[in-house]
Amino acid sequence: MKAYWFDNQEGDQRLTHDSGREVEASYLAKLGVLYHHAPEVSTVDTIAKDRSYKNRDEITVSPSAMGDIYEDKVKSFFHEHLHEDEEIRYIRDGAGYFDVRSEGDEWVRIRLEKDDLIILPAGIYHRFTTDENNYIKAMRLFKDEPKWTPLNRGPDTDVNSHRAEYLQSRGA
Template sequence: MVRAWYMDSSDVDQRLEHHREPPKFVSLDNLFAVTGVEYFEINHLDYETDTTLKKLREDRGYTYEDEITCSKKCLQNYEEKLKNFFTEHLHTDEEIRLVLDGSGYFDVRDKNDQWIRIEVTPGDLIIIPSGIYHRFTLDTNNYIKAKRYFVGEPVWLPYNRPADNMECRKQYLQQLLQGFETPSF
């Protein structure tokens, strides 16, 4: 089950942060309210038949999927890729990840531009909205295996901060002001 908490604003990759007690946990409802990040629990051992995942894929039009394994053994240019993942950025499409094995952290900015760290483990599916500043890092296990879902062919381009003039960013900020609609699950 996913956990989320506020963290400091350091740019240092804080993989060891989980060794001390996080200062302020964030409920899933509050995480959604202040960021638009959605969470779903999926049967990762049999995700092909999971009804929640099936409904998400149908309702949102996820037609393309692939799998990524982040580890020194499996990922070419491992250190460079991790550095790129940890650089604060946004995407023009939402980012959907289902953790199959291992663990890691997604950091997202809340409505006050503060970092919230989201710890993901097997069975956690998170949807990070288009236009939100975020980053990813592994924890001390240095390993995660995840499914990635896309509407149509994947768009792999991260736009590093600042990217405030992008249309997806403006739309995200407008949604943040108006409030996000609760998912129909």
């Protein structure tokens, strides 16, 4: 895992976009974003149990796994959105970036590779992209009825109750 302020430069979303200014895991925690390095799957089992996650699956995001829809998928993952439930991703292979909005509404880019696990809280604005290698395999953990529908940022999401709860929990 490496986190840094996004450089806001034009160019392919899959480039590093590294401003050179690093972001500490402790700042991510202030945003409610929790990171774990988990080389053992047993660590993931413990996190899942503690947070009442009962199911999991694996997704591969790559042109060979997705075929013609790959480019559209990558574009749609990169639309800024929130979810009404938390999002846990455990990277099994490849790499990718989760961008999350800071307290000041700036992008923090989080690079994740194999054995990295991230928990994004419900209500945080974020987006995802693969990197230049166009390949990531990730485990997705979910509860019985995951509310993963991406709600694209707009007037409605700004007044979403999960968004309000998120901001309140951050002390914003």
